[in-house]
Amino acid sequence: MLSGTPPFYHEDNFExxxxxxxxxxxxxxxxxxxxxxEAKDLxxxxxxxxxxxxxxxxxxxxxxxxxxxxxxxxxxLDTLNKMREWNSKRKMQLE
Numbered sequence: 801m802l803s804g805t806p807p808f809y810h811e812d813n814f815e816x817x818x819x820x821x822x823x824x825x826x827x828x829x830x831x832x833x834x835x836x837x838e839a840k841d842l843x844x845x846x847x848x849x850x851x852x853x854x855x856x857x858x859x860x861x862x863x864x865x866x867x868x869x870x871x872x873x874x875x876x877l878d879t880l881n882k883m884r885e886w887n888s889k890r891k892m893q894l895e
Contacts, residue, residue: 807825845859
């Protein structure tokens, strides 16, 4: 949901299921480049093969991405600044 692409991908279904069973995934697709490191860290904690090693509900609730206790880093597009820049240019053209 965060990137629009799954972390597991392979053209061959057998290989795809093997990747899932082994917990072998990447965030290499271009769609993942704008997803924060904190969000990826949470996903990594959830996609652990051994259930005993996965994040618990308490750990998920306390994770910085869930609590918002992190400083977002600009990744790729800086939308807010681009909107401000556009608005300034627009205002100058109206004067």
